[in-house]
Amino acid sequence: MKQIEIIKDVLDANRVVAEENRKLLKEAGVFAINLMGSPGSGKTTVLERTLEHIAGKMWVGIIQGDITTSLDSERLQRFNVPIVQINTEPFGGDCHLGANLVQKALHSFDLNQIQLLVIENVGNLVCPAEFDIGENLKAVVFSVTEGEEKPLKYPLMFRECGLVLISKLDLLQYLDVKVEKMVENIRKINSQSKIIPLSAKTGEGMEDWVAFLKQKCK
Secondary structure, eight states: OHHHHHHHHHHHHHHHHHHHHHHHHHHHTOEEEEEEEOTTSSHHHHHHHHHHHHBTTBOEEEEEEESSOOHHHHHHGGGOOOEEEEEOGGGTOOSSOOHHHHHHHHTTSOGGGOSEEEEEOOSBSSHHHHOOOSOSEEEEEEEGGGOTTHHHHSHHHHHHOSEEEEEOGGGGGGSSOOHHHHHHHHHHHOSSOEEEEOOTTTOTTHHHHHHHHHHHTO
8 A cells, every 4th residue: 555655646746747847838838749659669750850841940849858868869959959858867767757857858948939849758658658747748659560459558658648640651561560450449549539640751641740730839
């Protein structure tokens, strides 16, 4: 029972800070996306292609979360957008970003100069979905290489996310995977989430994704 109480205390404390973050973002008029997914699902590559479409046309800020290294942040530096790196290794190597770490990062931005904030969470299909960080939208990048059954095996992630980006469509020709089955399994867990299939490599579906972002940041 003590362990349950401790877990509850952690989540409650996180929720309080998340609400503070949400208020801060709302006052500044910032739309924040918590971008989650497995390691290797294509989160950073999708973000690269996204910035190619919107950098210079929309004010964007990036919070880059990882256990260690700044490799992903370095990939995005060429777009000349404000980026804050969060590494969780100094805090025990957490497999998710907590609201407190995001709050510290928010104070590094001039939020009045940002319309869209993308928070790329630590690669994991479990822990990040448990923690509210004050975002407007939880989104998951779900690669075709992960197989059709992942929504059924990791339901919390897909239940929490209002958007699913089915990534790496260009690899379908090499896999025994059907997008229709992936969508069907997502719908078994969450009938309301928006689903956008895309390929960051070929550009397929990117226009739909960018149009979605522009609509949210009006």
